[in-house]
Amino acid sequence: MSSAETNAAARIRVRGLAKRYGAFEVFRDVAFDVGQREVVTIVGASGCGKTTLLRCLDGLLPADGGEIWIDAQRLAAPIAGVAMVFQHFGLFPWKTVYDNVAYGLRMAGASREEIGRRVPHFIALVGLAGFEQAYPYQMSGGMQQRCGLARALAIDPAVLLMDEPFAAVDAQTREILQFELLRIWEGKPTSMIFVTHSIEEAVLMGDRVFVLKGRPSRVAETIAIDLPRPRTRATLRLPRFAELRERVWSTLMSEARQAEFQLSGG
Amino acid sequence: MRESSGSAAAYHLGRHLPFALSLAGGLALWELVGRESSPAFLVPFSTTMERLWELLVGGTLVAETLDSAGLFATGFLLSVVVGIAAGLVLARVQVLRVALEPYIMILYATPMVALIPFILSLMGFGFIPKVLVVFLFGVFPVLYNTVEGARSIKPEMLEVARSFRSGERALWRDVMLPYTLPFAMTGIRLAIGRCLVGMVAAEFFLSSNGLGQLIMSASQNFDTGGLFAAITVICLIGVGLMRLGFALESRFAHWRK
Ligand SMILES: Nc1ncnc2c1ncn2[C@@H]1O[C@H](COP(=O)(O)OP(=O)(O)O)[C@@H](O)[C@H]1O
Numbered sequence: 001m002s003s004a005e006t007n008a009a010a011r012i013r014v015r016g017l018a019k020r021y022g023a024f025e026v027f028r029d030v031a032f033d034v035g036q037r038e039v040v041t042i043v044g045a046s047g048c049g050k051t052t053l054l055r056c057l058d059g060l061l062p063a064d065g066g067e068i069w070i071d072a073q074r075l076a077a078p079i080a081g082v083a084m085v086f087q088h089f090g091l092f093p094w095k096t097v098y099d100n101v102a103y104g105l106r107m108a109g110a111s112r113e114e115i116g117r118r119v120p121h122f123i124a125l126v127g128l129a130g131f132e133q134a135y136p137y138q139m140s141g142g143m144q145q146r147c148g149l150a151r152a153l154a155i156d157p158a159v160l161l162m163d164e165p166f167a168a169v170d171a172q173t174r175e176i177l178q179f180e181l182l183r184i185w186e187g188k189p190t191s192m193i194f195v196t197h198s199i200e201e202a203v204l205m206g207d208r209v210f211v212l213k214g215r216p217s218r219v220a221e222t223i224a225i226d227l228p229r230p231r232t233r234a235t236l237r238l239p240r241f242a243e244l245r246e247r248v249w250s251t252l253m254s255e256a257r258q259a260e261f262q263l264s265g266g
Numbered sequence: 267m268r269e270s271s272g273s274a275a276a277y278h279l280g281r282h283l284p285f286a287l288s289l290a291g292g293l294a295l296w297e298l299v300g301r302e303s304s305p306a307f308l309v310p311f312s313t314t315m316e317r318l319w320e321l322l323v324g325g326t327l328v329a330e331t332l333d334s335a336g337l338f339a340t341g342f343l344l345s346v347v348v349g350i351a352a353g354l355v356l357a358r359v360q361v362l363r364v365a366l367e368p369y370i371m372i373l374y375a376t377p378m379v380a381l382i383p384f385i386l387s388l389m390g391f392g393f394i395p396k397v398l399v400v401f402l403f404g405v406f407p408v409l410y411n412t413v414e415g416a417r418s419i420k421p422e423m424l425e426v427a428r429s430f431r432s433g434e435r436a437l438w439r440d441v442m443l444p445y446t447l448p449f450a451m452t453g454i455r456l457a458i459g460r461c462l463v464g465m466v467a468a469e470f471f472l473s474s475n476g477l478g479q480l481i482m483s484a485s486q487n488f489d490t491g492g493l494f495a496a497i498t499v500i501c502l503i504g505v506g507l508m509r510l511g512f513a514l515e516s517r518f519a520h521w522r523k
């Protein structure tokens with residue numbers, strides 16, 4: 001997708017976004033567009049403000065400057081059509097898988113009939129069929145995040161916000177979930193912003209990788225990922241995949257090295 | 267098949283045998299000591315059971331137990347409803363909580379028996395002052411545990427609710443209440459025991475009927491058998507209610523690990 005196309009079809013537009021916690025400036029001058037069927041992955045050191053940025057994009061946190069537009073709507077509070085998948089899963093432990101997946105639909109005022117139709121569909125889509133009546137504490141981390149994903153997908157979001165969704169699961173499960181998410185996304189491509197601290201994951205999932213850097217941080221680099229879709233396990237073996245991974249890596253590391261020098265110098 | 271049911275029986279026997287033996291031993295000890303004691307202050311188990319049977323057949327026991335049960339149920343339900351409602355409000359409205367916390371702590375710590383003479387002089391005998399005593403015994407554990415529970419909800423949970431655009435009412439119904447219920451249940455379990463104490467105390471001081479009065483009058487009439495019969499009934503009710511309390515608590519708290 002060329003950048004002109006991306007802009008024409010932008011679903012998310014962020015302009016001059018800034019956020020402070022008291023005197024601590026998290027990021028400044030963050031600006032980007034995300035297309036209607038584009039996956040943007042965001043990488044950056046821990047604490048650089050990735051979660052804060054997503055919370056702003058979900059309308060959970062007011063920015064201190066700048067604007068966020070979703071289609072023709074300027075964001076001020078959580079809006080319909082934007083769904084978040086949380087790093088800590090965010091499931092309600094007193095609700096079954098079925099009731100957790102139904103939660104977003106119920107909050108959106110869906111009819112009983114619609115809930116009864118959509119919930120089983122999305123439970124099956126994420127591979128949780130048969131676990132409808134299970135409680136979160138009875139399931140592994142990977143299964144819990146499948147449930148979190150189904151809850152987000154069930155409201156048919158135009159924008160999916162993913163905050164390190166697979167960071168809290170073991171490496172094998174993580175790999176399985178990455179390819180399942182790719183499969184699900186191919187079935188119904190939407191705007192997706194996917195935060196991760198894994199460089200491989202960023203390259204595998206994204207159409208573009210944003211590198212968040214600096215203090216206060218900003219989008220320091222944008223790396224276009226011209227790997228073919230659909231992405232599968234074979235993608236990991238492409239020479240181009242290794243090249244792109246190295247590029248993201250060196251962009252991130254230049255800062256890590258600087259920070260190290262500053263530390264030893266100070 | 268037969269063998270497995272046989273081993274299941276053996277398992278149950280092994281589990282319950284120590285308890286059954288210690289209970290039988292305790293009752294035997296009561297019987298023996300009771301026979302050697304002056305009937306003015308202790309009668310044996312067998313005499314207690316005979317007297318219990320007389321009171322039961324005569325209808326006195328049933329009438330007084332029903333009377334007490336009505337008092338207990340009214341005061342207890344009131345303390346649950348008020349404790350949970352006020353607890354949720356206090357958890358949500360910080361000003362109120364900060365302002366009222368000292369009173370709650372003081373009243374939770376005060377042995378409520380100390381207030382009974384005051385209630386007597388203020389309201390006299392009757393059903394309402396008795397209910398008030400039972401209520402005061404039970405309300406503070408419910409209130410306190412509800413406040414602590416509701417306040418311990420993780421901000422992440424509230425953020426999930428906001429992210430899915432929950433309204434205030436849905437927030438209470440889907441998040442705050444189900445989250446708080448197990449904590450309130452702990453308070454309710456404590457309240458069951460305390461309300462039972464409150465019931466007997468209220469009947470001692472403010473009543474002419476109920477199991478508490480049965481104890482008082484038996485003791486005044488040197489009816490030691492009747493005294494122990496009433497104590498036994500209260501004891502059984504207490505054990506039953508406690509088990510009910512634990513069952514309720516685990517029913518609502520199963521997800522809390
Ligand atoms: N509610 C808050 N109040 C104050 N500081 C915060 C708050 N939330 C996050 N921070 C700080 O802001 C910075 C960015 O946090 P976060 O967005 O969680 O980073 P990331 O997700 O990239 O690890 C961190 O230094 C963190 O300590």
Ligand SMILES: [Mg+2]
Nearest residue numbers: 050051052164
């Ligand atoms: Mg984070």
